[in-house]
Amino acid sequence: MSETIMTNYEQWLNMAEMPENKRKILEATIRLYSKQGISNTSTSQIAKEAGFSKALIFKFFTNKHDLTMNLLTPILDHILPAFTSDFFEDLEKKAEVKEIIHYIVFNRYQFLMENKDIVLIFLSEILINEELQQDFFSYIDSNNKNNWTREHSLFSKIDEKITLTSLFSAIASQILMLFVQCLIFNKKMTEQQQNQRLEEIVDLIYNGVKNRKE
Template sequence: MNKNNILDNYRDWLGHHKMPAGKKKTLAAAIELFSQQGYNGTSTTQIAEKAGISQATIFKYFKTKSDLLAEIMQPMIPELKKAFLPQLKKHIQLEDTVHFIVQDRFKFLAQNADLIKILLQECLVNAQLRQMLLANIKAVIVADFEEYWQLLRQNNPQIANLSALELVRINAGLLFAYFTQRFILNIPTQSEADDLSLIEKQILSLLTLK
């Protein structure tokens, strides 16, 4: 199983999670169809047919298709951090850390481009989904990343006086800008490796400003 793929991770999580059979069938069918034909291209009728259940069963557990997407995403940040954070904590030198974050997280974004685009679009109009994602991200930073950030600063005195949240914003901002170029605007690149190397240099420059 590819640990960088949300849908594969979710199927694994779903297989071990206890919930009513109808709800589990709905979620399994939805992630398969969303990955194949997109969120907007998938109807609850298609999900019901794929799951072998009635639409009434779907609406028993989810008021809207948007609620269904929110349910799919709800456990994913806590699950994915189990793979990402242990690897991140192996890096205690700033350049190594930035290299790992840029390479690993862009690979994650690229492998899940279709679902990430769906999430970005839905977050613009779905306040519930937006708040849920923000709450999960904040929980990761507060609960797990803050301790690592302090260790990194102790080992790298050249780092500017930034908070963990500011570090995340710097990394995420540049990576999402590049993701938008590549996968939303569909602007081609001559060398992805060169592009990511430049992003690493830009991040390092921002992190060491005094």
């Protein structure tokens, strides 16, 4: 894995080659965006949070939009590539259908929680930011096409219509719902309760796949 390709955004930010002041501005932006939202955060607030003048922000970024894009595009450039390489390599080692589903559910939920602040910011911004939408779907089409459409031989034995793409779609909706409940709606859940819900999601998806064969 390249030094600049990480599975954790905070890890990437700490190791990325950039001026220390720029790094501190991005860190302050994450803290404020994740707490009060992008639209409710001004560059003046970011400057105060970072401990710098507003002028220094505009030394590195042309405007607030540029700052936001600099914050979020590394997810596409440095975080998701690790997901597509290491993740699929580990996935292909799984020998049973339920084992594959279990790995996807728990691994992807862990990814969301480890990057929860930047994921929340990304999810809120992609709904309204056309530039980010275009970058995201362009990334999926150009860089992940082979990985996302890759089929595991076990699924063809069950139903030829079941692909990793369809499986990921089913799982993503379930784990994102749990993620939103815990992080956005502030539903207090212990780690044990979250793991129990994840096991329930595994059973739900697995039973749906198994029943297609019957």
